[in-house]
Amino acid sequence: MVEIKDLYFTYPNYQTVLENITFSVPTGQIVAVLGANGAGKTTLLKLIAGLLVPDGDVKVRIDGKTPQKISGKIAFISEAGTYFNDLTPKTYGAFLQDFFPTFDKAYFDMLLDFFQLQERPMKKMSKGQKAKVEIAAGMAKRTPYIIMDEPFVGKDMFTRQDFMQALSGTLTGEETIFITTHEIREIENFVDRVIILKENHIAIDITLDVLRQEGKTIQELMKEVIGYEENSFYSLLDKTEDSI
Amino acid sequence: MLDFSELSLNTSEPVYAQINEFIKRQIFLGKVKKGEPLPSRREMATLLKINPNTAQRAFRALEDAGLVLTPKNTVSILYFDEELLLDIQREMTADIVAEFVKKLKENKLSLDEVMGLLQQEWEKGAKE
Numbered sequence A: 001m002v003e004i005k006d007l008y009f010t011y012p013n014y015q016t017v018l019e020n021i022t023f024s025v026p027t028g029q030i031v032a033v034l035g036a037n038g039a040g041k042t043t044l045l046k047l048i049a050g051l052l053v054p055d056g057d058v059k060v061r062i063d064g065k066t067p068q069k070i071s072g073k074i075a076f077i078s079e080a081g082t083y084f085n086d087l088t089p090k091t092y093g094a095f096l097q098d099f100f101p102t103f104d105k106a107y108f109d110m111l112l113d114f115f116q117l118q119e120r121p122m123k124k125m126s127k128g129q130k131a132k133v134e135i136a137a138g139m140a141k142r143t144p145y146i147i148m149d150e151p152f153v154g155k156d157m158f159t160r161q162d163f164m165q166a167l168s169g170t171l172t173g174e175e176t177i178f179i180t181t182h183e184i185r186e187i188e189n190f191v192d193r194v195i196i197l198k199e200n201h202i203a204i205d206i207t208l209d210v211l212r213q214e215g216k217t218i219q220e221l222m223k224e225v226i227g228y229e230e231n232s233f234y235s236l237l238d239k240t241e242d243s244i
Numbered sequence B: 001m002l003d004f005s006e007l008s009l010n011t012s013e014p015v016y017a018q019i020n021e022f023i024k025r026q027i028f029l030g031k032v033k034k035g036e037p038l039p040s041r042r043e044m045a046t047l048l049k050i051n052p053n054t055a056q057r058a059f060r061a062l063e064d065a066g067l068v069l070t071p072k073n074t075v076s077i078l079y080f081d082e083e084l085l086l087d088i089q090r091e092m093t094a095d096i097v098a099e100f101v102k103k104l105k106e107n108k109l110s111l112d113e114v115m116g117l118l119q120q121e122w123e124k125g126a127k128e
Helices: A042-050 A067-073 A089-099 A105-114 A127-140 A157-170 A208-213 A220-227 A232-236 B015-028 B043-048 B052-062 B082-092 B094-106 B111-127
Strands: A004-008 A014-025 A030-035 A060-062 A074-078 A145-149 A176-179 A193-200 A201-209
Touching: A014 A193, A030 A042, A030 A067, A030 A220, A042 A060, A042 A067, A042 A074, A042 A145, A042 A176, A060 A067, A067 A074, A067 A201, A074 A127, A074 B094, A089 A105, A089 A127, A105 A127, A105 A157, A127 A157, A157 B043, A176 A201, A176 B094, A193 A208, A193 A220, A201 A208, A201 A220, A208 B082, B015 B043, B015 B082, B043 B052, B082 B094
Parallel strands: A030 A176, A030 A193, A074 A145, A145 A176
Antiparallel strands: A004 A014, A004 A060, A193 A201
16 A cells, blocks of 8 residues: 655655646555646655655655665666666576565566577667666566566566556556556556646546546546657657567 | 467447457357356456556456356356357347447437438458
């Protein structure tokens, strides 16, 4: 159970990113956190993961505790890649196994195979490959809380679908998951709930059940709330393609 | 074993309802038999790329509808009695026609017009 109450966050340059954020997520729910670039999605995820600390008193509680206190139960997976560039995926796995008691080495190796990652130092890998190592590492921690920041960036459609399939087949249903992505299509039938951030606030917080009762898809909701077109952001970015 | 490869999920109805509908349709078309085993929840989640809780929910909905039995410690099987089969047949035929006729009446079409259109459309389908 994740509880967030009256959350505000301001960066040291006095730029306020999140205001008056309140919601709670029951155990086992899969939540998509969506919004335009700069809406505060990554900041919110980092606050939940305990990588950032909100303004003022404790505003984020996970199972009644601060995220910092239960950091071993949270996996934060992002496109940022790894800090262990000299290690190969396998040696990185061995390191993580020493570090995280719940680390599932067999699952990690399976995911490395699945992503077709070769045994070589991560500094010699493409951005997309490094991200895959991080996804494998994060998932293999087998934590009850999984926070994924743009896990699909730099991955082609087939890899995205394969990843969704690997994810679907390996979760137990007990994991509480937060995911941000611009690839709405991949998650339409996967998430239980959508929270859309707009101009530092929660613009909408709706379960997929209610959304579909209203006869809408997530893509339509995004268009309605923030005038969003899927993938239009690509035109603004240098596309990082996988070298595989 | 019930084959889910023909089920392509849309993004406008609840996933569990789509699975329910798919299975009813398979029964109606005679593609599955009573007593046929279902994939496990995990297999279903993997095949359809849905989350395991949704698969669980689909199973519960099927059990509630009386279409799936899960005897203790064994795999779930498909189950339907005569009454349920009749319900499904009605749903897949009479209900569709009733809904269709209602919409046409709302559009102020006459039976003759509809019959003509129906014949045209039917034959078009046959040629394709």
